[in-house]
Amino acid sequence: MGKLPILLLSIALVLTEAGPRFDCFPEPNGANQQACEARGCVWSQDNSGKNAPWCYFKDGVGYNLDSQSGSTYNLRKNNGPGNPWGGDFTEIKLTTKTIGNVLNVKVGVDGR
Known part of the structure; x- marks a missing residue:
């Protein structure tokens, strides 16, 4: 598979100290807790990594x-x-x- 797994993981994955996160609210207006949870995503206001999304998909999406x-x-x-x-x-x-x-x-x- 070579370069393919690296390409797929680098598209939307952010690695943080808390683990990998796929941004669930990429819109430019930004997320808030209510809108994030309405999408069925996880809201966590931590700063464990630079540019880590606060609204991210639960494990197992994809x-x-x-x-x-x-x-x-x-x-x-x-x-x-x-x-x-x-x-x-x-x-x-x-x-x-x-x-x-x-x-x-x-x-x-x-x-x-």
């Missing part, structure tokens, strides 16, 4: 690798909390292609 064929990865929604912005797709497909020193990553759903 997709797990279901199968792989070459540079195509089929991911399946895990049993963790759902996406607060809309419905989750049961399966998504991630395809990688290297062109010289450039890594091209496509994420999508069959039929869309």
Whole structure:
């Protein structure tokens, strides 16, 4: 898998002394406790890391690798909390292609 896991984890993951956090309220207006918890996320006003989000997803949010064929990865929604912005797709497909020193990553759903 090479560079792929590093790329995926670095997209939205913030490492803090409290552990990894995915920002659940990335909007520019900022989060407050009521809006954060309405999304089903965790609110914690700690300063354990520079730029650590105070509103973050609970553990277990996301997709797990279901199968792989070459540079195509089929991911399946895990049993963790759902996406607060809309419905989750049961399966998504991630395809990688290297062109010289450039890594091209496509994420999508069959039929869309």
